[in-house]
Amino acid sequence: MASETDTIYALATPPGKSAIAVIRISGDRAANVPGAFDAKCPEPGRFSLQTLVDGTGAVIDQALLLFMAAPHSSTGEDVVEIHCHGGVAVTQTLLGSLSGLAGLRLAVAGEFTHRMFHNGKTDLLGVEGLADIIEADTGRQLEQAWSQMRGALRDPVTRWRQATIKIAAELEAIIDFPDEEIPASVVASIDEGVDALIAEISDCLDDNRVGERVRDGVQVTILGPVNAGKSTLLNRIANRPAAIVSGEAGTTRDLVSVSLDVGGVPVTLIDTAGIRQNVGAVETEGISRALAAAGEADHTIIVVDGSRDDWQQDYAALTGSAGGEHFLVVNKTDRGITGTPPDNALLMSLADDRGFDGFLDQLSTRIMQVNSAQNSAIITRARHRQALEATLHGLEAGLRGNLKQAPELVAEEFRSAAAALGRITGEIDTEDLLDVIFSSFCIGK
Numbered sequence: 343m344a345s346e347t348d349t350i351y352a353l354a355t356p357p358g359k360s361a362i363a364v365i366r367i368s369g370d371r372a373a374n375v376p377g378a379f380d381a382k383c384p385e386p387g388r389f390s391l392q393t394l395v396d397g398t399g400a401v402i403d404q405a406l407l408l409f410m411a412a413p414h415s416s417t418g419e420d421v422v423e424i425h426c427h428g429g430v431a432v433t434q435t436l437l438g439s440l441s442g443l444a445g446l447r448l449a450v451a452g453e454f455t456h457r458m459f460h461n462g463k464t465d466l467l468g469v470e471g472l473a474d475i476i477e478a479d480t481g482r483q484l485e486q487a488w489s490q491m492r493g494a495l496r497d498p499v500t501r502w503r504q505a506t507i508k509i510a511a512e513l514e515a516i517i518d519f520p521d522e523e524i525p526a527s528v529v530a531s532i533d534e535g536v537d538a539l540i541a542e543i544s545d546c547l548d549d550n551r552v553g554e555r556v557r558d559g560v561q562v563t564i565l566g567p568v569n570a571g572k573s574t575l576l577n578r579i580a581n582r583p584a585a586i587v588s589g590e591a592g593t594t595r596d597l598v599s600v601s602l603d604v605g606g607v608p609v610t611l612i613d614t615a616g617i618r619q620n621v622g623a624v625e626t627e628g629i630s631r632a633l634a635a636a637g638e639a640d641h642t643i644i645v646v647d648g649s650r651d652d653w654q655q656d657y658a659a660l661t662g663s664a665g666g667e668h669f670l671v672v673n674k675t676d677r678g679i680t681g682t683p684p685d686n687a688l689l690m691s692l693a694d695d696r697g698f699d700g701f702l703d704q705l706s707t708r709i710m711q712v713n714s715a716q717n718s719a720i721i722t723r724a725r726h727r728q729a730l731e732a733t734l735h736g737l738e739a740g741l742r743g744n745l746k747q748a749p750e751l752v753a754e755e756f757r758s759a760a761a762a763l764g765r766i767t768g769e770i771d772t773e774d775l776l777d778v779i780f781s782s783f784c785i786g787k
């Protein structure tokens with residue numbers, strides 16, 4: 343990232359035409375910016391309507407200016423906001439003029455939030471929560487992002503970290519007196535404390551990845567032999583003709599995906615090429631994409647044509663490729679069913695809509711399971727999970743260690759557990775993490 347002492351600016355609203363656009367300026371020179379347009383910098387915390395003019399005295403715009411003096415701003419620095427009219431010429435002229443001012447430069451992606459973090463305005467969980475608020479497409483995602491901002495993970499992590507540090511410190515105090523035997527009561531109390539921490543953290547990890555799924559969405563893949571009615575099912579669920587349906591086997595080649603909102607959980611539903619042997623290069627590629635999409639899925643819907651003699655073999659052959667939980671849809675029951683379907687089969691006829699409502703209920707219930715387990719929805723990213731797993735690893739290793747013979751090794755395990763917890767909130771070695779996190783931000787954030 344370029345120099346952290348530069349004053350930075352960026353359009354905070356999307357480019358294009360709008361009623362109002364906001365340009366944000368942060369840094370030591372922010373308060374001088376209004377003067378460059380022959381306007382006055384308002385009092386801190388006050389809006390003021392000002393006419394902004396260019397070097398020749400021509401009016402660029404009449405805009406509301408807001409000044410927030412350091413440290414009472416989102417970045418912790420002096421911040422000026424220009425709420426101007428959202429025309430292309432207005433914003434481009436203002437941004438062009440800003441680029442010509444000494445000591446000012448365009449912010450890089452995520453730089454405002456980066457300064458917010460560096461100036462102690464928020465921790466890493468706050469930064470991630472902010473990104474999630476902006477990215478939220480469904481109400482459930484927004485609710486989760488706010489609960490994250492408010493400490494759903496920060497609070498327990500802080501508590502666990504303090505408890506772990508306390509245990510390590512107790513041990514180190516004992517190590518300072520090597521000649522004395524560690525009292526049994528101390529050993530018991532350390533073991534008890536660590537056991538309790540392990541139980542709580544394991545419980546938190548055992549959440550069926552609810553938070554990550556709400557944030558990232560759930561992938562549902564439709565898999566099956568050619569002509570079984572997969573594309574018909576996708577269109578029925580999406581309520582529009584998203585995929586081509588025809589009686590010709592091998593109609594679908596590429597993946598066709600539609601986005602759905604199932605009770606606030608974003609769902610990507612993917613239709614795939616029918617699976618069959620001995621086909622041309624294009625269809626073979628389609629089939630390998632189908633199998634890859636099924637492998638990655640959280641839920642796979644296997645659709646077979648129940649009127650065909652070999653549908654049970656088709657089903658058996660596909661279960662191994664179905665990622666996540668799978669369910670079986672035996673379609674075309676209007677033509678009769680060959681053999682006895684297994685108990686888990688959902689009998690359906692998309693020709694006359696029979697069985698569709700029951701199927702949809704089942705699909706929603708499975709996806710909503712994710713939605714209803716709200717209490718445990720506090721891990722929203724893989725990095726949280728990895729850090730908690732590392733914590734657990736350290737605590738368990740500490741517990742297994744020999745407290746009497748090698749207390750310093752045990753203390754070291756507890757220290758590493760505490761460090762893993764510190765990485766979640768950003769108290770411990772964050773530089774490498776920051777680059778990963780801020781790379782997902784856009785300019786102006």
Ligand SMILES: Nc1nc2c(ncn2[C@@H]2O[C@H](COP(=O)(O)OP(=O)(O)OP(=O)(O)O)[C@@H](O)[C@H]2O)c(=O)[nH]1
Pocket residue numbers: 566567568569570571572573574575586587588589590591592593594595614615616617673674675676677690691692693694
């Ligand atoms: N009789 C009957 N026909 C159906 C039913 N569902 C779909 N079809 C028909 O079966 C044919 C194949 O349907 P598709 O949805 O294209 O099948 P697909 O599984 O996507 O096929 P591929 O893309 O070739 O793998 C079409 O003519 C559909 O109208 C059903 O329940 N009963």
Ligand SMILES: [Mg+2]
Pocket residue numbers: 572573574585586587593594613614615616
């Ligand atoms: Mg198809």
